[in-house]
Amino acid sequence: MRHNISDVIEAHLKQIIEQNNRNIIEIKRSELAARFSCVPSQINYVINTRFTEERGYLVESKRGGGGYIRIQRLVHSDKTDLLTELIEAIGREVSQQVATAIIERLVEDRFLTVREAKLMISVLDREVLAFQLPTRDELRARLLKSMLVTLKYH
The missing domain is CATH 3.30.56.130 (Transcriptional regulator CtsR, winged HTH domain)
Structure with a gap:
């Protein structure tokens, strides 16, 4: 490699x-x-x-x-605190680059598997969310927040 x-x-x-x-x-x-x-x-x-x-x-x-x-x-021992912080940080819009960075952080912190991360990233890809900006970034933010809330409570 x-x-x-x-x-x-x-x-x-x-x-x-x-x-x-x-x-x-x-x-x-x-x-x-x-x-x-x-x-x-x-x-x-x-x-x-x-x-x-x-x-x-x-x-x-x-x-x-x-x-x-x-x-x-930044080290979070509590999964709920980290997810809450990330959900709040996302805001109304999120770029593909920032969304991917958030998901990669969750993998590094062992809150997500690589497989789960790949699924999340694929759903948030600009080719899948084929809308004009800012609609695409708004939709990506809503989807990512929904995924993180699901992780937080399940």
Whole structure:
């Protein structure tokens, strides 16, 4: 299996976070870029797309010479609390990208199986929800919320 540099950086950061008892790490963008022989903007891309709130992370960044990036994995031991938080975060509309990130988070947190996630993602796909925007994102939000409420209470 071939991985691109973004996948490798993401996996590296997730491994470090897992090894840390507090689920929080601080990294220097320049040091990480040097380690992976890439430009610092590649690190920014990975952080901004792979470590989002929907995916279960809080990111704090301080720029400058002594700058750092702090990444914290949000851990929920209670399934109901996590699902409630996600339902509230969805709002009136949700993009396919954000919906997929939420579902992938539930797989990572072992609240969903990979099979269940694939079913959910397939239902929420833009090809299935063949409506114009914003109707498509509104319908996707309603469907996803309904699925999460079902998970919450069953």
